[in-house]
Amino acid sequence: MGFKTDFLWGGATAANQIEGAFDRDGRGLTTMDTLTVGDKDRPRQITFKTLEGEVKHAERLAAVPEGAVGHIAPDVFYPSHTGINFYDHYKEDIKLFAEMGFKAYRMSIAWTRIFPNGNETEPNEAGLAFYDAVFDECLKYGIEPVVTLCHFDTPLYLADHYDGWSSRDVIGFFTHYCETVFKRYKDKVKYWMTFNEINVLRSWLQIGIHQNDDQTKFQALHHVFLASAKAVQLCHQIIPDAMIGNMVMYAPSYAMTAKPEDVLENIAYKRQVEFYLDIQVKGYYPAYKLKEFERKGVQIAMEERDLDCLASGTVDFIGFSYYMSTMSTTDTSVPKTPGNNVLSYKNPNLEVSEWGWTLDPLGLRIALSEMYDRYHVPLFIVENGLGAIDTLEADGTVTDDYRIDYLHTHIKAMKDAVDLDGVDLMGYTPWGCIDLVAWSTGEMKKRYGFIYVDVDDRGQRSFKRYKKKSFDWYQAVIASNGETIT
Numbered sequence: 001m002g003f004k005t006d007f008l009w010g011g012a013t014a015a016n017q018i019e020g021a022f023d024r025d026g027r028g029l030t031t032m033d034t035l036t037v038g039d040k041d042r043p044r045q046i047t048f049k050t051l052e053g054e055v056k057h058a059e060r061l062a063a064v065p066e067g068a069v070g071h072i073a074p075d076v077f078y079p080s081h082t083g084i085n086f087y088d089h090y091k092e093d094i095k096l097f098a099e100m101g102f103k104a105y106r107m108s109i110a111w112t113r114i115f116p117n118g119n120e121t122e123p124n125e126a127g128l129a130f131y132d133a134v135f136d137e138c139l140k141y142g143i144e145p146v147v148t149l150c151h152f153d154t155p156l157y158l159a160d161h162y163d164g165w166s167s168r169d170v171i172g173f174f175t176h177y178c179e180t181v182f183k184r185y186k187d188k189v190k191y192w193m194t195f196n197e198i199n200v201l202r203s204w205l206q207i208g209i210h211q212n213d214d215q216t217k218f219q220a221l222h223h224v225f226l227a228s229a230k231a232v233q234l235c236h237q238i239i240p241d242a243m244i245g246n247m248v249m250y251a252p253s254y255a256m257t258a259k260p261e262d263v264l265e266n267i268a269y270k271r272q273v274e275f276y277l278d279i280q281v282k283g284y285y286p287a288y289k290l291k292e293f294e295r296k297g298v299q300i301a302m303e304e305r306d307l308d309c310l311a312s313g314t315v316d317f318i319g320f321s322y323y324m325s326t327m328s329t330t331d332t333s334v335p336k337t338p339g340n341n342v343l344s345y346k347n348p349n350l351e352v353s354e355w356g357w358t359l360d361p362l363g364l365r366i367a368l369s370e371m372y373d374r375y376h377v378p379l380f381i382v383e384n385g386l387g388a389i390d391t392l393e394a395d396g397t398v399t400d401d402y403r404i405d406y407l408h409t410h411i412k413a414m415k416d417a418v419d420l421d422g423v424d425l426m427g428y429t430p431w432g433c434i435d436l437v438a439w440s441t442g443e444m445k446k447r448y449g450f451i452y453v454d455v456d457d458r459g460q461r462s463f464k465r466y467k468k469k470s471f472d473w474y475q476a477v478i479a480s481n482g483e484t485i486t
């Protein structure tokens with residue numbers, strides 16, 4: 001009973017949310033570098049270039065900022081440019097992870113540190129050397145790096161010059177990048193994932209496409225699926241003892257009532273994530289999606305061997321993020337609440353976080369059972385956590401009991417999934433183990449970490465690190481292999 005002895009306890013981050021140093025040592029720009037800071041009432045904005053070359057701020061900003069050059073406007077704060085400056089602090093940060101007893105550290109490689117435009121033939125040695133140093137530092141403490149190949153950060157050059165993933169050429173650029181890092185790090189990294197939250201990739205920001213219609217989006221996604229399948233095949237060839245997974249945002253959905261209409265609506269909702277899992281785990285386009293394409297007039301241009309490629313590029317495990325559950329109903333008058341990349345109907349039975357995300361620990365057990373029963377491959381919870389406002393006291397302490405409560409109830413749910421439902425669970429890497437820039441709002445004040453980083457929403461302050469109360473708590477959880485969780 002209990003978690004496996006080699007259970008991968010750890011924490012998770014992403015390059016664009018921690019590294020900073022956005023223009024150092026030859027790194028190229030990514031779409032994420034054009035995202036301004038927002039907050040929960042004021043969405044982030046994007047400075048982007050249309051295919052005609054005009055610079056625009058997307059969505060709610062009417063005017064093009066004066067003096068905008070390329071994608072970056074003057075006097076605008078872009079949080080990815082500074083992050084928490086992991087680039088200069090990685091040794092100190094990994095030492096703290098080791099002190100907590102981490103067995104694994106999930107992070108991502110920034111494609112543009114290795115290939116600044118995304119499509120060069122020769123890699124940037126300084127970028128490769130940086131990740132060598134990070135991996136060496138992890139391995140020094142017995143921490144397994146778990147590496148996401150692309151965490152939302154599409155090279156800006158590919159967005160501008162190729163219309164991002166709508167171009168089939170990008171598959172070749174991505175697989176060249178994968179082959180380069182697999183060969184370079186084959187003795188250091190044994191756990192990989194292809195695209196972060198592949199089921200939320202839908203816009204210029206994440207995949208560099210300039211139109212958001214279904215035809216463009218699903219054609220681009222077809223290319224992403226092929227790139228992922230090819231990466232899986234390459235990884236198996238180059239690092240035979242590695243495991244490579246996909247990564248989805250999984251929010252289990254409940255029918256609001258027992259009305260068959262709500263149940264049917266719920267099936268449709270669930271298919272929105274199952275589509276991605278069916279392709280990446282089972283290796284084929286599911287019938288319900290092909291019918292949807294027919295209805296919508298979406299025609300995916302495929303080459304002869306594309307379907308074989310998908311079938312032979314299935315993943316070894318499912319990595320997923322879990323923050324919340326959602327609810328389905330045909331009654332559109334039901335109030336909504338924000339969530340992780342979704343605006344969902346508000347479940348009257350559950351509380352929400354300060355950012356409106358539904359709190360549902362049991363939903364994690366449901367998620368694990370749903371996926372394991374349907375796909376029969378090992379599961380890895382690579383994101384979970386509570387974004388909350390923390391207070392750094394004058395004596396350097398942070399009392400984050402709310403975070404401990406959140407994580408404790410979620411770990412209990414995953415323990416039940418293992419002990420009572422027989423789920424094969426590989427590991428648990430809570431999100432933002434060290435405070436980082438929030439993806440949805442760009443804020444620093446939405447904090448997830450066991451480690452407080454003294455940076456504000458404008459990228460100012462000392463960048464000093466402090467252990468929160470949850471730091472010691474998580475250390476005890478790991479030391480007991482999940483037996484001590486209260």
Ligand code: BG6
Pocket residue numbers: 014017196197249321340341383387431437438439440441446
């Ligand atoms: C996931 C992403 O969507 O949720 C992370 O993979 C993100 O990049 C996380 O940070 C939490 O979302 P947020 O908006 O609170 O940072």
